[in-house]
Amino acid sequence: MQRQQISILFLTTALFNQTVSQIPTVFHSLNYVLFGGEMANVDRVRSVVQQGKPQHLIHVYGPTENTTFSTWYEIQDIPESATTIPIGQAVANTQVYLLDENLNPVPANVSGEIYLGGDGLARGYLNRPELTAERFLRIECSGAKTELEESLFSVLSPQSSVLYRTGDRALYRSDGNLEFLGRTDHQIKIRGFRVELGEIETVLAQHPAVQTAVVTVRGIDSGKLPGETPDDRQLIAYVIPEASAIPTERELRSFLKRSLPAYMLPAAFVLMETLPLTTNGKVDQKALPPPDQSVVSENVSVVAPTTSLEESLVQLWTQLLGRNQVGIHDNFFELGGHSLLATQLISRIRDRFQIALPLRSVFENPTIAELATTMEPLQKKASWTVPILQVSRQESGSQRREEVEL
Numbered sequence: 001m002q003r004q005q006i007s008i009l010f011l012t013t014a015l016f017n018q019t020v021s022q023i024p025t026v027f028h029s030l031n032y033v034l035f036g037g038e039m040a041n042v043d044r045v046r047s048v049v050q051q052g053k054p055q056h057l058i059h060v061y062g063p064t065e066n067t068t069f070s071t072w073y074e075i076q077d078i079p080e081s082a083t084t085i086p087i088g089q090a091v092a093n094t095q096v097y098l099l100d101e102n103l104n105p106v107p108a109n110v111s112g113e114i115y116l117g118g119d120g121l122a123r124g125y126l127n128r129p130e131l132t133a134e135r136f137l138r139i140e141c142s143g144a145k146t147e148l149e150e151s152l153f154s155v156l157s158p159q160s161s162v163l164y165r166t167g168d169r170a171l172y173r174s175d176g177n178l179e180f181l182g183r184t185d186h187q188i189k190i191r192g193f194r195v196e197l198g199e200i201e202t203v204l205a206q207h208p209a210v211q212t213a214v215v216t217v218r219g220i221d222s223g224k225l226p227g228e229t230p231d232d233r234q235l236i237a238y239v240i241p242e243a244s245a246i247p248t249e250r251e252l253r254s255f256l257k258r259s260l261p262a263y264m265l266p267a268a269f270v271l272m273e274t275l276p277l278t279t280n281g282k283v284d285q286k287a288l289p290p291p292d293q294s295v296v297s298e299n300v301s302v303v304a305p306t307t308s309l310e311e312s313l314v315q316l317w318t319q320l321l322g323r324n325q326v327g328i329h330d331n332f333f334e335l336g337g338h339s340l341l342a343t344q345l346i347s348r349i350r351d352r353f354q355i356a357l358p359l360r361s362v363f364e365n366p367t368i369a370e371l372a373t374t375m376e377p378l379q380k381k382a383s384w385t386v387p388i389l390q391v392s393r394q395e396s397g398s399q400r401r402e403e404v405e406l
Contacts, residue, residue: 002029010060012037012192017044018340022347025052036060036069038189039180040085046078061087061180065135065164067120070094071178086177087170094118096178097163098170108172113184115163122164137163188217190233191340193263197235200266203259204237207252209245214238214275214283215266218291234267234322234336236291241271253334267291267336268322291322302327305368309375313368316348328368337366353379 001009009030011019016035019026024047027033033054040059048057062070073088090096098112099105106112115137124132139161169181186197197215204213215237241247249269256265268291276287302325305311310328317326321335332342342362350356355378365371 001026006030008032008034010034013040014038014191014340017041018343020044020047022344024048027054027057028052030054032056032058034058034060034069034072036062036087037192039182042078042082042085045075045085049075049078059085059087061178062091063116063164063166063168065122065166066094066116066118067122070116070120071096073177084179086173087180088177090118094120095163098172098178106171108174111169111171111181114166114168114170114178116166117161117163121162135165137165139163190217190235191263191338195235195264200235200237200256200260200264203256204239204252207247207255209242209247209251211240211242212275213240214288216285216288234291235264236288237266237269238272238275238288239269240273240275246271250334262333263338303329303369307372309379310368310372312352313349313372316345316352317368320344320348326368328372330367332362332366334366337362349375355379 007030009027009032011033013035014037021044027048028051031054033048033056036059045057045059048054057075059073059075060069060071062068069091071087071089071094072091073086075085078085095117097105097115097117099115100110100112121136124136167184167187169184170178171181173179188195188197195217197217200215201213204210204215215235217233217235237252239247239252252269253265270289270291272289276284278284305314305328314326314328317323317330317332317335320341321332321337323335326335332345337345339359342359345362346357346359353375355375357375357378361371361374365374
């Protein structure tokens with residue numbers, strides 16, 4: 001950013017968090033920084049405000065269906081008591097309505113669902129008329145209307161005959177800014193991707209060795225460095241297997257790969273005999289155990305490191321991936337790694353070995369054995385460079401100054 005003199009930057013919240021965790025002052029020279037895509041980490045944003053705030057730091061919100069920012073909020077300061085970052089108010093040519101289940105406007109400090117209208121609204125979903133009808137509400141100006149349509153029509157502006165139902169919950173704060181509260185369904189955002197947990201559960205339950213499964217999202221404390229927080233959210237699958245067969249993690253992951261994109265694959269699979277239930281008979285999410293990530297046995301031996309370099313890489317991987325053990329032939333991405341964790345891996349390799357690897361190295365060499373082979377010649381080259389210590393002394397009157405160059 002400094003080399004190319006970037007002045008305006010937009011990035012997803014996940015990448016914002018990742019970048020700030022590495023260099024808190026990274027944005028200080030920019031005029032505008034916009035970030036959004038999922039709920040903001042207050043500590044990360046506060047770190048930017050305190051250590052390297054750009055001229056304008058703007059939190060944006062908006063689904064792709066409204067192409068793409070719908071609201072904005074400029075961050076000046078963050079109270080110590082703050083638990084969220086507001087998503088603000090509507091951008092130009094956009095209408096935002098906060099409605100209850102009967103499509104009536106809700107007062108301030110009362111939760112409602114966000115409905116969007118305006119010039120940026122999409123026409124619908126390609127070749128999916130049923131989903132379009134469900135999410136895009138079209139209100140005709142004339143003709144008979146249902147009670148719900150009459151209620152909705154009473155709050156619409158003239159240009160908002162079509163509204164998109166976001167499925168997002170929010171409330172109006174006393175200052176008129178929207179505060180995001182979460183989803184009305186089981187859809188979540190992870191690293192900027194929309195994920196339906198129920199879709200993963202449905203596919204997973206189709207595996208012949210799986211009786212039932214529950215997928216949840218939680219932060220994993222993957223050996224964070226001082227000053228970092230465990231805010232890297234991962235998908236975790238809790239599986240009750242059939243008594244006749246116990247599936248391995250590799251089998252489950254390969255099965256899901258046939259139907260789901262990579263970002264919807266769980267980072268860990270935890271086998272359980274039963275799922276904890278609430279008094280109402282629903283799965284008790286709070287009672288689900290933290291992922292050990294080695295619970296699902298692979299029935300294969302873990303290949304131990306044979307060199308000090310491989311041993312150091314094993315330590316880095318276990319920290320980043322939250323694993324108890326990692327073999328030198330295990331695939332980084334099959335163990336739950338992703339692009340943001342890969343950037344952390346490259347950063348820690350640079351700090352520990354003084355080797356500057358390009359990010360693509362992790363994708364081209366996803367096992368420890370392969371990565372170590374790539375690093376060995378670079379490590380030898382680094383060891384040949386002997387630091388030269390130069391000391392120069394300058395005396396002027398009664399003052400003496402020593403300069404040391406390394």
